[in-house]
Amino acid sequence: MTDVLIDDRAAKRNVFVLILAQAFLGAQMPMIFVIGGLAGLMIAPSPALATIPISLIVFGSMTTAPWLSALMQRYGRKTGFIVGALGGAAGAAIASYGLYANHFLIFLLGSYVTGIYMSAHGFYRFAAADSASDDFRPRAISYVMAGGLLSALIGPQMVKLTTDATVVPFLGTYLSVVIINLIGLFLFFLLDLPQPKTQSADAPQARSRMELLRDPKIAVAVICGMVSYALMNLIMTSTPLAVVGCGFTTGTAADIVSAHVIAMYAPSFITGHIIARFGAVRVVALGLFLLALAGVVALMGVELTNFFIALILLGVGWNFGFIGATALLTQAHPAHERGRVQGLNDFLVFGGVTFASLFSGVLMSVGEGTVAGWNAVNIAMIPFLVLAGAALIWLVLRPSDEATA
Numbered sequence: 001m002t003d004v005l006i007d008d009r010a011a012k013r014n015v016f017v018l019i020l021a022q023a024f025l026g027a028q029m030p031m032i033f034v035i036g037g038l039a040g041l042m043i044a045p046s047p048a049l050a051t052i053p054i055s056l057i058v059f060g061s062m063t064t065a066p067w068l069s070a071l072m073q074r075y076g077r078k079t080g081f082i083v084g085a086l087g088g089a090a091g092a093a094i095a096s097y098g099l100y101a102n103h104f105l106i107f108l109l110g111s112y113v114t115g116i117y118m119s120a121h122g123f124y125r126f127a128a129a130d131s132a133s134d135d136f137r138p139r140a141i142s143y144v145m146a147g148g149l150l151s152a153l154i155g156p157q158m159v160k161l162t163t164d165a166t167v168v169p170f171l172g173t174y175l176s177v178v179i180i181n182l183i184g185l186f187l188f189f190l191l192d193l194p195q196p197k198t199q200s201a202d203a204p205q206a207r208s209r210m211e212l213l214r215d216p217k218i219a220v221a222v223i224c225g226m227v228s229y230a231l232m233n234l235i236m237t238s239t240p241l242a243v244v245g246c247g248f249t250t251g252t253a254a255d256i257v258s259a260h261v262i263a264m265y266a267p268s269f270i271t272g273h274i275i276a277r278f279g280a281v282r283v284v285a286l287g288l289f290l291l292a293l294a295g296v297v298a299l300m301g302v303e304l305t306n307f308f309i310a311l312i313l314l315g316v317g318w319n320f321g322f323i324g325a326t327a328l329l330t331q332a333h334p335a336h337e338r339g340r341v342q343g344l345n346d347f348l349v350f351g352g353v354t355f356a357s358l359f360s361g362v363l364m365s366v367g368e369g370t371v372a373g374w375n376a377v378n379i380a381m382i383p384f385l386v387l388a389g390a391a392l393i394w395l396v397l398r399p400s401d402e403a404t405a
Helices: 008-043 052-075 077-100 104-122 124-130 137-146 148-162 171-190 209-213 216-245 250-265 268-278 280-299 304-330 335-364 370-379 382-397
Strands: none
Touching (some): 008 052, 008 077, 008 104, 008 124, 008 137, 008 148, 008 171, 008 250, 052 077, 052 216, 077 171, 104 124, 104 335, 124 137, 124 304, 137 148, 137 268, 137 304, 209 216, 209 335, 216 250, 216 304, 216 335, 216 370, 216 382, 268 280, 280 304, 280 382, 304 335
């Protein structure tokens, strides 16, 4: 919601810069998610710990989100985004040394520090909304998310170019991530975002975190955002292990992840328009349905066709579910609660993602062989989809004139 008339010319400029940041800096996320589990498998003391590096990236994002959001609320988005890029560079550098020294704990430390970038990356969508009018806001969010389409093309191709570029496998990929962050941070100097306002003594006070979570629209937006992102991460984290475990190559795994990330972001060109026409709740519901359909396809077999179709459905489902939940959240609070709401939301969302990525490796170890583990991962989606679906139904049916906004 907005209190003043906003000129969207500045918002459109910011969206363009954030699209570039999403495309260039964002490329490191598919890069790391493609190789993180494989690199972990190479140096971890147990195969069940292979996905811990990815889990720690998400855990780092979860624990960073509250203080990074507060930092942005006080000093501005630009400062927070620069801190995020520096964190990404530092994390990749530490992880590079961990790989070089064959030291799993150092590699894990680098993964945790990388979470600082992942957290900052998550706030790009909110920054797009900050200077946008009510009418432009859903499209601004979705356009910035669409920048991830380019990252989906850049990231996996960078993996192919850098995986074997050094004697130590995957070391070249992590070193290239350092460079991406150090170059990409200069994009944020082009942003023209509103400066944080000093709060006067008589200004309205933000609700407490518990009061915020008792707001039905905020609670449902958080739940659906958590489920959409966590289930996407659960499947995507396990996919390279499943693909390689079924006898295909790392390059094939990268191609599947690339198709998945394209599917995550390509719909963003129209998601904002769909939300504006049909409402955020309906778009989230469609996203949850597609996530469920992805699980069904994955359970039908482990041929390349199954992997590609399942991961494409997973990507589109995440897009509708997560962007819809973000739009629902931005409608549910006034400007003075922005920092607290967004920090709380991302803390909980990435908490769910941490849980999902942590147990993806464990689930992949269930039963005998890769197929049994892959099936366990997909079956694990069911209760969380039921939870999110029930929350949406409750929001729609509750007696409120804003329930289906």
